Amino acid sequence: MKRIAILIMFSALVLILTSCFPGSFPRVPKTLLIDDSHNNRIDDEASVELSKLIKAFEDKGYTVDLSSETGFSPEGYGIALVLAPQSSYSxxxxxxxxTLLSRGGKVLLLGEYYPYYDNAPINAIASYLxxxxxxxxxxxxxxxxxxxxxxxWVTTTKFNAHPLTAGLSKIVLIAGATLNTSGEAQTIAYAEPTSYVPLNVAAIESLSGVVAGSGSSLTEFSKQVTIVVPLVAAxxxxxxxxxxxxxxNLFSDDIWEYISGDFIDLFDNRKLLNNIIDW
Known part of the structure; x- marks a missing residue:
């Protein structure tokens, strides 16, 4: 009886600790849902273009599903990967x-550059969340x-201290868009001072706040504006x-054979992905 009482007390203590310290115990399943059912901006099947990303999750014990096969019901998963959707989400x-986030899960939002991709659908998701x-x-x-x-194919060595940047020296974006952060969002990696956005219609719109904040006008610039902005945020x-x-593409295979290997294996891109999985 004494041994049973001790086991009951130990079980109760575990439950208390789990509720008090959510990060100390797994609270969500080790499952990943990749969204490939919203007219996503990818050039091949997700299972092909993201084969090494999928393998990285599986190596950490995750089961990986594609929404084109299972449907898009992320609330039951541990992580959802939103992959540059071109169709709006309901x-x-x-x-x-x-709901996934309320249960302690993660959402990974991957956008793309303009005009190859219009980030409006993914921005609508970020705003909703x-x-x-x-x-x-x-x-x-x-x-x-x-x-x-x-x-x-911009590289950066500029990182802020965060669990996602542990062990990182350099990452590369294979043609990417910049981010804006506000409120409690944190900039994880940001552009080198040598990075810039050419002045076109979309860039002028996105940079208007940067230029206004500098006390300069757009007419003072001819072809480009030097900026330092977020590339990875959390x-x-x-x-x-x-x-x-x-x-x-920073976590994708090189299905076009542009390089001798795959983009996920360039510099510390894979390490960043592993940090995201473990965070």
Whole structure:
């Protein structure tokens, strides 16, 4: 009887600790839902273009589903990957993401550059979730800090202290958009001072706040404006977490054979993904 009483007390203590310290115990299943059913801006099947990303999750014990096969019902998953959707989400679908976050899950938002992709649908999701992160409709360039002399394959070594940046030295975005952060959202990685956005219609719109804040006018610039802005951002939503990046290819395979390997294996891109999974 004494042994049974001790076991009961120990079980009760575990339950108390779990409720008091949510991060100390798993609260959500080790399952990933990849959204590929909203006219997503990918060039091949998600299982092909993201094969190494999928393997990275599976190596950490995750089961991975595609919404094109199972339907988009994220509330039952541990992590949802929103992959540059071109079709708008319904209120019920966005509510499912909010429910996932309320249960301690994670949402990974990956946008893309303009005009290849219009970030309006993914921004609507971010606004609904109230994460304080928005994707700009632009394309970042850097003629100095880049990979393989491609100035739209921008690299950065600029990181803020955060669990997501542990062990990172450099990452590369394979043509990406910049982000805006507000409120409690945190900038995780940001552009090098050599990075810039060419002045086109979309860029002027997204940079208007930057220029206004500097006391300068747009007419003072001819072809480009030097900026330092977020490339990776994160936010806590209740007990859940959101990560946003303006590029889907930094974690993808190189299905076009542009390089000798895959984009996920360049610099510390894979390490960033592992940090996101573990966070």
């Amino acid at each position: 209120v019920n679908e966005m509510s499912g993401l909010a 109230e994460v304080g992160i928005q994707f700009n409709n632009n394309l970042l360039h850097d003629s100095t800090n880049n990979y393989d002399n491609e100035e739209i 936010a806590s939503v209740g007990s859940g977490k959101v990560v946003a990046i303006g590029d889907i």
